[in-house]
Amino acid sequence: MKISLRASVTLIALAGGAHIAEAQTGSAADPSANQTAAGASASNEQEGDIVVTGIRQSLARAAEIKRQSTAVVDSIVAEDIGKLPDLTTASALQRVPGVQVVVGGNNEIVGARIRGLDDIITTLNGREIFTGVGRGFSFQDLPAEALAGVDVYKSNSAERLEGGVAGGVNMRLRRALDFKELTIAGSARATYLQEAGSKNTLNPAVSLLVANRWDAGEGEIAAMASVSYQRNKYARPVAWNDWTRATSAGPAGSPPDLHAPTGFAAAIEFGKYERPQANFSLEWAPDTDTKIYVEGLFAGYRGNVYQARPTFRAFTGTSFEATVGDTCEDFAVGPDGYYSGNVRSPTNPTGTGTIRQLCNATGYTARNLEYYTATVANKARTDIYVIATGFNKQIGALSWNTDISYETSTNRNDSFRVDIGKRIAELVQVRDNNHEVQATMPGNPMNDPAGLAFANGMTEDINRSRGTLWSVMSDAKYDFDAGLLDYVQAGVRVARRKAGFEQYLGGPPAPGGSFVTPLTAAGLPSDILSQAPGVPQMNDGASFLQIDPRYLTQEAIKRQLRTLYGISPDTPAYDPTRDYDAQEKSYAGFLQAGYEFSLSDAISVDGMVGARLTRTDRDIAGSGRVTDPATGTSRVVLVNRSTSDTDLLPNASARIQFGGGLQARFNYSKTLSRPSFGQLNPGLSYVVSYVSTIQNSGSGGNPDLRPQKADSFDASLEYYFGRSNYVSVVGFYRDITDRIINGTEVRTIDGLQYVISTPRNLGSAKIKGVEVGGQLFFDFLPEGLDGAGVIGNFTVIDSEVTTPGDRLQGLPLLGVSKYNYNVGLIYEKYGISARMIYTYRSKYFDGDITNGLSLRPVSLPVGLNGIRAAGRLDFGLNYDVTPNITVSLAGTNITGQKTRNFESREDFVREVRNDDTTYSLGVRFNF
Template sequence: MLNRCASAALLTMAGHIVGMPPASAQAADAPEVAPPAPAAADSASEQEIVVTGIRQSLQAAADIKRTAVNVVDSIVAEDIGKLPDLTTASALQRIPGVQVVVGGNNEIVGARIRGLEDIISTLNGREIFTGVGRGFSFQDLPAEALAGVDVYKSNSADRIEGGVGGGVNLRLRRALDFKELTLSGSGRVTYLQEAGSDNTFNPAVSGLVANRWNTGIGDIAAMVGISYQRNEYARPVAWNDWTRSTNVAPGRTSPNLHSPTGFAAGVEHGHYERPQGNFSLEWAPDKTSKIYLEGLYAGFRGNVYQARPTFRAFTGTSFVAEAGDTCEDFAVGPDGYFSSNVRSESNPRGTGTIQRLCNATGYTARNIEYYTASVANKAKTDIFVIATGFNKQYGALSWNTDISYESSTNRNDSFRVDIGKRIPELIQVRDDNHVVKATMPGNPMNDPAGLAFTNGMTEDINRSKGTMWAVMSDLRYDFGGFIDYIQAGVRVARRKAGFEQYLGGPPAPGGSFVTPLATAGLPSNILVEAPGVPQMNDGAGYLQIDPEYLMQEDIKRQLRTLYRISPDRPAFDPTRDYDAQEKNYAGFVQARYAFALTDGIEVDGLVGARLTRTDRTIAGAGRVTDPATGTFTVVAVNRSTSDTDILPNASARVNFGGGLQSRLNYSKTLSRPSFSQLNPGLSYVVSYVNTIQNSGSGGNPDLRPQKADSFDASLEYYFGRSNYVSAVAFYRDITDRVVTGTEVRTIDGLQYVISTPRNLGSATIKGLELSGQIFFDFLPEGLDGLGALGNFTIVDSEVTTPDDRLQGLSLLGVSKYNYNIGLIYEKYGISARVIYTYRSRYFDGDITNGLSLRPVSLPVGLNGIRAAGRLDFGVNYDLTPDITLSFAGTNITGQRTINFETRPDFPREVRNDDTTYSLGVRFSF
């Protein structure tokens, strides 16, 4: 915690954060003496607010919410540092209406605003992205680097377009926020429970130095901040293979049931590092001018390993299942999997039939095939942002200009080899909670005898790079009457994106289970014991090829030779590559009005529009096969498109006095498709595992931007020193929403499931956000440091496109309910909070064309995620006026992520989310 007695420079900086608008689209900052820009806390107080603890930081966030014309929720200054959150993404889950998920390395990722992932990410008001994507991986920016985060849920003309769901603006600290020499920093060690005792100490450090000089040519300030974190981690996962009719199981000893075809598990483990640095140079020649230069570097380095054992229950000599009491009709193909081609009067040539099948509550399979996939992936991301500009005021006229450049590069090198053998027995049962679990008596997977190469060797090598130049400039004239001011501006941006990939590999030498591992001539210590999975043999270890060997080029060359291909590193596949260029031109005009409706009621708001045009060229490639020879050639595929849109907005805030106010907002927003979605090429791979379909993917250059008419209405009451309650109703009418669907195509005589994005048509999303915070100052001494905060969001979404297979269903990825509830205590040098975050179940993917059976009563197969909640805490203690100790924990109840197929009694997957504890120290002088 920044201590109450810490340097006035750092505290004044926090005050500026509160008064400073979240950077508008047209100016990364505003002159100190200029009125705040309208996109943020529009009438934010010019008075400095000293942020000294949790309560004051929450009060500062409430002030931004209260004074903004738009619907904005914020996390301010040290509020991020005090939460038990290591990254920006994990901090965002505290915002009302923001939903998140847990990623593969046990970090919080995938922030959605009111269930929508189509959000625009900005850094100090400038668009920021990762690789060739539209969005930014928030987890890649450590929380220590930030002064604040603003989540925009309604839009105005001066903000960069690109987010149907809203926008997130990340605010870095700036040099002129400091009044004198300031030194601050932090250190932390984190224990990740799943990583094990050998990886107890995971470090994170940060530091900041800033100074300000009053010279004969004005004030000059400089600031540099750095941070670094490193984590060892492990993420165990267990899942059922596709559901299948037991009428095709070995021996047909348990007919007329539906059962998983097997069991699989896996552990993603390894380590990652995140170096980060940012700087700010500012010169204020006088009180009406400021010139600045600022930059950011954010990096990611990761060695990611996976061990994935798979057990194919239908490949054995016997399969005996226990029958449950739930029986339903299923559409079954000749192979026992789902069929979309059922024989009927209208389809007499159909190959599928309707079968009455009961559920299998467990099974025992004997003498089955088993294999473990060993995967090693080296990942690297580098993001550079640099910007310069000025703010100038000429009386009532303000002029802001910003020039920025970003380069974002992402690299991944992945290498996979499978080994396996037959094992005597697999026993699987479902517990009362339908959780996936299996036992292999004697743990034969930990015995090297009989191991051979199976399936195919796979390499995935990809590179992506995105760059963007952008110039923003706006003028604002203050009238001070009914028309408070008029603002107009332009933005020109040029974006380039390039992606190249090799994905593929040969089958096992001689075929699966033919070539013994022992005869391959690999190092004698090539096998290591992989971390166990709790749902498999109660967490016992098992053997895999050492993934660290798979990082070595000499081992890769040896394996390529063994698999009878060239030992050289494969070249990129031109059918997977694309290059894109996009130019965006935008202009806006908007006016702020303000008037007194009565002696006690005041009204203000914004009316404006943004005109935007995007010209895009994207070049990919496809394959054309000669039917006579079976050979194919690669042909270039190029497409050019243009979009022009007008995005109006209007808002009104009514201040009734006494802390009661209301606001009404309308805006039209859009989200552009990603470059990978627009890629005109098509690529596909042949699977060497008969339970995994041949698959491919292709883009759709004819995709249209998603658009939404967005309406928000709120009623808010602010009382006491830092208390409030708020209710916000929202409605989104979305057109041309983009979803990824699958279809079966026959290519060169083989069937492939091809994933292709498409415009869904129309959908609606509506809901209500309730939030508030209160501090119990009326309690007796000692207890008067208590406070409480909470928010609750209900979202109702529906696909409204007629005749679409998803019509009437909720939008994918949208939970109906989510909430945060927490307690706070701050007194006697102690500041503490405990927060519980909950998200109700949702569907995150369409598996309609997958192999897995589903009842005919369910027209669409979906991948669902069960409801889950996480309990986090943080405690800080002021050891001295300048030094604070901290202790924090996340997911201390050990909540797991559990997936299901369409409905909860069809269990699919269980992911063991990590529990972490961290101990740290902060200082500020």
């Protein structure tokens, strides 16, 4: 389709900026409000028609948003109704320069880190949105079909909501007045997941949108409704080494001076999940200067997820033989063969640990060892509802926006676990096979029901969380006709957030002890066992027996098992030491001024200066268990804490336009991220392990946590040329204080040792880097080849913990990859719209500090969980059968890339996760 330059201006205004429904997100905050010609060059000097279809149209709009925004913004724009360039929101985000993602347990791309940091404020049409009681939002819970676009803010300004040290992500739904006439659009897609294979049907995803507008006598009324549904059946195999231990703690006759994993484990997560979604928009424009709206959203998640987790305790065998590697180092070893933080020395003569030189075991064979399979059945449900109303009013040079919104987000999880096992004759394990874990059990005894007995304990995890948010936002902006001052903008926001969480987690040991009560003596149904899908790294993918997880979702079977394990058959009550309730009131006001002036006929400068003042009042109540040292008895004590924070967040920006499409940008902003309610929970809870090789553990919050803050600086040089081409270079620097991380420490409670995980303020950290990105379409090539183009971006990040004396000082921030990039090929012509993109992320350290049992060389100051570098290749192919109907084919991770973990150093192989490959076939229509 071809349209004139003037028509494209109108189209982009309607699609992105004509409806600024969100208060406090006027033109300075909503980049799409500033769009001009989607496919235009860097100036209006480009003559002729502009092709604005498919992927190129999407990229052209995104480039124009980036160019016109006063903030540092990268955007993703849906190329058609119900069609972001990727199948999911999180998948689309990974294409943005500097955004890093991970693969979740159900093989979806999840999470998002902006320049390595996950402290992100997520908004929907400018309003804060969250999942459950958290601060963040699970992007995968909002299907891509629902979105018109996504904007990733890497710098902040006063009118944007506070709450993201890393930046912010604004997801944009379509509005009713975006459509000039009756519109009916929809899509249907079927996806094949390779790991799930032929055992499951194709997974459907459908969407439908209907919109229209009418003459109301006084202005126009428009209505839009959109629904979508997707279902996925999947399988995710994982294999890993257990914690590293000195072999001197192994069976009699074990090699004395080696280190090896205490065992091998695997897991297969499988099941299905569904995501229903609906949203609507009603708008009334009584005149050209007024819009009144009501809009709402429902997003849901329904999951029935099963796990089979076979575990092999190599050190419980009667013999242990190991293959000696060629790397020998000093380790701090305790009497139990695990890591010791209490090494004997002249300054610590009572220490129980010693420094010993140990060599690596590249593989081992354990005989007559304990094995068990844990079967877990989990049922989860999430429901998010958002309703909002407000108006936009233009009175001459004054614009006034007001928005009132309410969100409720509930999350429910019910998980039931039972372990069965026995002794098996032999385990042969190879520790490092192409940086993977491999193990075989000759004869596959896990698939033989003979001798199976109940092992370890039965565990239930039942939790409920609910979060609500009332918010009122109002802002006004006055535009000046001429002079240095371009506009003045001011606004306020008042919000009230409530969060409640309750949980039971625990259960009794196996009846009579581990491996004592035979499975056949339990009186369970005769078909209680079923075949679990195999794991490629275990017995070459052979299946094995597990408790049929479908039975573990039935209340009658649960009652029977509780009785067998010697507890009440009724569903256990919530544990008060795990519950908390929080109330938070936040107040914010901002003042901001825009300016512009010319330095010459070709060079102009514009920007803004502002500040946002925020105050947060918070009350949180939790429980802890206190032990009386005299009697040894414990009791639950309610703990209440109240805190208040007041912060001033200034910002300033300048954009210099040199003419000819060349511009530079400079931004400064102070940002903050508030701790989550779970992190602030003053209670402490812990669990006794019934497995000798697994330590007792617990977790607690820290009500004294301070908000993380950062001084953020960005500078860019950007060049826009041709019809939709650009190249940009961005340098950034973040000076972070009070960074929050999870740490672990060993505590003694009632005579038992527990490794307690608790959050703390890290102190200071710095992060800096460079982003290079661009896109180029080869319009100058001969007919046929002129539909090709390339896109790409590359980010290098240097991060460092700078807190003096901290054990992490000098190390990179957790979760930050030094390098990540995207490179892609695009072709669009003759009704074909295609792209292929490779996304790469270098290694990084993630998760909690592994300050527990696992051995590590003394040369490593801390133990960290690492993720090896990896890349994924995805493609998408669309063909316009008619101007109104498009068929599509897409594939993700088509090279079969896996996620591989390590402990602190890459030669300490820890885990391999088999990431799935998917193929989708779909059709879209728009009438």
